[in-house]
Amino acid sequence: MKKKALLISSFFLIVVLTLAGCSGKDTTEEEAGDPAKNDQPVGQTSNITSWDSPDLAWKKSTDPVAFDTYIDFDWYPVDTWGKDDVSKEITKRTGVSLNVTKGSDLNQLQVLIAANELPDLVFTSNLVERFYDPDIAYPLDELIKKYAPEMMNLLDPVEIANNTQPDGHFYALKTHYNNDEAWNDPRNLPSPGDAGFYIRQDIMQEIGNPPLESLEDLLNVYQLVKEKHPDMIIYLPHPTWTNPLMEMMGLTDQNPYTDEAGKVHIGFSNPGFKDYFKYMNSLYRNGYLSAESFAYKPEQFSQIMKSGNVFSASYNSGLADEMNKVYDDNGIQAHLVPVLKALTFKGEAKLKPVDASIGWASLFVPKTNKNPERAIQYIEFLKSPEGDALTQWGIEGKHYTLNEDKLLVRPEGFNQLKVTDTGIGPWYFEASGLGEGVAVSSGALSNPKYSSSVDLLKFRKALYVRNPALAFVKPKADTDEFNINVKLSELYTNAKVEIITAASEDEAAKRYDKMMSDANKIGLEQLETYMNEAYQEALKKYE
Amino acid sequence: MPANHQSEVLANSGSAKRVWRRLRQQKFYQISVLIGIAYLLVFAYVPMVGLIIAFKNFKLSSGIPGFFTSEWVGFKWFLEFYRDISFWQIIRNTVVISLLKILFTFPIPILFAIALNEVRKEGLKRFAQTASYLPHFISWVVVSGMLFSFLNSQNGVVNQLLMAVGWIDKPISFLASASYFWPMLVLSDIWKEMGWWTIIFLAAIAGVDPTLHEAAVVDGAGRMQRILYVTLPSIKTTIIVVLILALGNLFGGGLGGSNFEQAYLLGNPVNNSVSEIIQTYTLKMGLAQGRYSYATAIGLIQSVISLTLILVSNYSAKKASGVGLF
Structure with a gap:
């Protein structure tokens, strides 16, 4: 018996020591090969103050270098470097090429972090808080000071403030950031991912173009359509996208908001949700909205939209253009248009999209990067107006020319080109908001027939409220508040469907009360206390 | 050495030899079994060491060493x-x-x-x-x-x-x-x-x-x-x-x-x-x-x-x- 026990414990000891031994070796190797750590302290300054300077660090080192890159978006349109015009051009100008791995599962990146097997670069917007850790990713400010000091002079200080974490470092510069000047540029527009609400123009005409000024009018329109087309899907919301009808009521669900007293709350705790759910439940009970629409996968939503049997729908700003093209190509008599009005609710127009304005996705340089010097120089290139124009607009003279309004004029046949051939867009790891805005606005010039998204985004831009401090209220990873936030999000995702699909108004109200009671049990108050403290702290940054 | 003990030792060494001989005769089968056991050890038993993180506050950033170094939380x-x-x-x-x-x-x-x-x-x-x-x-x-x-x-x-x-x-x-x-x-x-x-x-x-x-x-x-x-x-x-x-x-x-x-x-x-x-x-x-x-x-x-x-x-x-x- 003793022998057996000895054998078993020896076995586990060997396993433990082996694992510990492996990890010890990794650490030593990592430290030995960590060029940014070896000769600290570092920090240089530079007198360069223009992106046009020939002395920018990226222009001085253009020897070939390849980076293993992980793109954490399963929907990404490209996964191969060097086959399209833009990526070839980037390699030509900088010497950098990428070995791309596109994520197929959101959990993949977590596993790479845990196994310490991160590649040279990671592009993600998911759980970015995990990378705000000097053991996982290089603080960009340190790399800049050491390898591209002029970049500090060239970056917008507000952008740096936006991305600086409580430890005083910034680990990435979020894409699509707009400072006030860029935002106010008339060419600029909000993100194409903005929500839009669409109706069928042809059917509206058929039923005599009844008034549509309010959400109450919408119920009347739905009733008329249902009478005329009993087999038609009256309203099909995208299963995962922000619902624009919610926005019309002045609400946001997953994002935080500030109340009149300036206190931050988690989106769905807004008391206005009671009315929203009541309204949506009435759509469901009247047969305008099916429970199944919440069960669809995004591709199933798209498939049903393409059938042309949908009267109204909601998704991102490009839905009408995409669908109208499909309808036209397939000879389907249907035409979607975005609703370019803030539909009132109970006599009040409340549509006021709130933008935390600090950007979207992040390109990280993990500590496993084998050449952090070239990595930051590559980032410098991408961040420069030259890199921004190349990645978001294409090659000047080949893919575009600028007109006198500084909008893009595309060559003939451009709209038939595929993104996998041009590479315009996806390699924009440090994209500016203005660059994207100009590209989207210019769509009205090159493709006027399918440019309703431009009208929608212009309409929304006029209503936008910007509040960058709200971007800092998200709890840090591995904290109690982080876990509460995750659970609340899951609670809302499931409860909202249960409330909307309740058999009666009373039942819907009961389910709403239960959701709020469960939210309190999970720790809503604790989370909001944290968020308010973080918000007050963040406000100081912008004073 | 007492006679009975000596004969026991001889008998034991004889049986050990017999076992060894049989093992050699069956070496291909035994190797197959060993491969199976090794597979189980590596893929089924060794990962069980990781179960200890169920009782610890393991953070991703600490990697595999964190299995052992993170704090116990019961x-x-x-x-x-x-x-x-x-x-x-x-x-x-x-x-x-x-x-x-x-x-x-x-x-x-x-x-x-x-x-x-x-x-x-x-x-x-x-x-x-x-x-x-x-x-x-x-x-x-x-x-x-x-x-x-x-x-x-x-x-x-x-x-x-x-x-x-x-x-x-x-x-x-x-x-x-x-x-x-x-x-x-x-x-x-x-x-x-x-x-x-x-x-x-x-x-x-x-x-x-x-x-x-x-x-x-x-x-x-x-x-x-x-x-x-x-x-x-x-x-x-x-x-x-x-x-x-x-x-x-x-x-x-x-x-x-x-x-x-x-x-x-x-x-x-x-x-x-x-x-x-x-x-x-x-x-x-x-x-x-x-x-x-x-x-x-x-x-x-x-x-x-x-x-x-x-x-x-x-x-x-x-x-x-x-x-x-x-």
Whole structure:
């Protein structure tokens, strides 16, 4: 018996020591090969103050270098470097090429972090808080000071403030950031991912173009359509996208908001949700909205939209253009248009999209990067107006020319080109908001027939409220508040469907009360206390 | 040295030599066994070391050394799961789905194997067997797509058929209805896995001594009597072994082992109250959020329950029939 026990414990000891031994070796190797750590302290300054300077660090080192890159978006349109015009051009100008791995599962990146097997670069917007850790990713400010000091002079200080974490470092510069000047540029527009609400123009005409000024009018329109087309899907919301009808009521669900007293709350705790759910439940009970629409996968939503049997729908700003093209190509008599009005609710127009304005996705340089010097120089290139124009607009003279309004004029046949051939867009790891805005606005010039998204985004831009401090209220990873936030999000995702699909108004109200009671049990108050403290702290940054 | 002790030593060394000689003779078989053992050690036992993070506050950034260096938190994660507002719902769903699947998916391959065995036309038998086990090779991702195409309320063929024959007035929302979710899981599992498991029982039936059937015929037994008194008792051992294995994987989905795939692919916010099971919850709230300690604790709870089930079922089987796995 003793022998057996000895054998078993020896076995586990060997396993433990082996694992510990492996990890010890990794650490030593990592430290030995960590060029940014070896000769600290570092920090240089530079007198360069223009992106046009020939002395920018990226222009001085253009020897070939390849980076293993992980793109954490399963929907990404490209996964191969060097086959399209833009990526070839980037390699030509900088010497950098990428070995791309596109994520197929959101959990993949977590596993790479845990196994310490991160590649040279990671592009993600998911759980970015995990990378705000000097053991996982290089603080960009340190790399800049050491390898591209002029970049500090060239970056917008507000952008740096936006991305600086409580430890005083910034680990990435979020894409699509707009400072006030860029935002106010008339060419600029909000993100194409903005929500839009669409109706069928042809059917509206058929039923005599009844008034549509309010959400109450919408119920009347739905009733008329249902009478005329009993087999038609009256309203099909995208299963995962922000619902624009919610926005019309002045609400946001997953994002935080500030109340009149300036206190931050988690989106769905807004008391206005009671009315929203009541309204949506009435759509469901009247047969305008099916429970199944919440069960669809995004591709199933798209498939049903393409059938042309949908009267109204909601998704991102490009839905009408995409669908109208499909309808036209397939000879389907249907035409979607975005609703370019803030539909009132109970006599009040409340549509006021709130933008935390600090950007979207992040390109990280993990500590496993084998050449952090070239990595930051590559980032410098991408961040420069030259890199921004190349990645978001294409090659000047080949893919575009600028007109006198500084909008893009595309060559003939451009709209038939595929993104996998041009590479315009996806390699924009440090994209500016203005660059994207100009590209989207210019769509009205090159493709006027399918440019309703431009009208929608212009309409929304006029209503936008910007509040960058709200971007800092998200709890840090591995904290109690982080876990509460995750659970609340899951609670809302499931409860909202249960409330909307309740058999009666009373039942819907009961389910709403239960959701709020469960939210309190999970720790809503604790989370909001944290968020308010973080918000007050963040406000100081912008004073 | 006393004489008896000396002879014992000599005898021992003699038997050691004999064992060594036998091992050498069987070296290829032994090496095969060693490879199997090594595989189990590396992929089944060594990873168990990681279970300690269920009792620790493991953070992703600490990597593998963090398994040992992170702070102990006792049963914190187990308690967090227990106190979760969805705890009982998740446990109920896991248990009910698992029991329903065992209840319906376990006997059907046995009945199907017996039925196939009774088919006299060889061609028909082969066709039925092949057609029934082909779905096993279709992945659940594809099956979920097929189910969507068949069952959706917009243009699903099932709804169209039911409406055409006048059984229903308006389409049934199979995919977005909590009440249809469990039957949908059981039926799709039966369709996909029945034929595959039938092979095992058919093999067992093929091994039944034909003289037993001949003797039964001589004694005047009819077809049903032969099935009840010859075929079924003859394959009892196989049935029990398969049942114990299925029970051991009860929470995984029994024979098909498909609970996770089905709940993950067919679950949606509308049927979440009946589709969320331990595995999907572990993925969403543990792995997807990088909460490996929490995920491990929940996984460990499931493993302990499964181990208990296999021990109890093995013990019960042994008591009742004298047949068991160990």
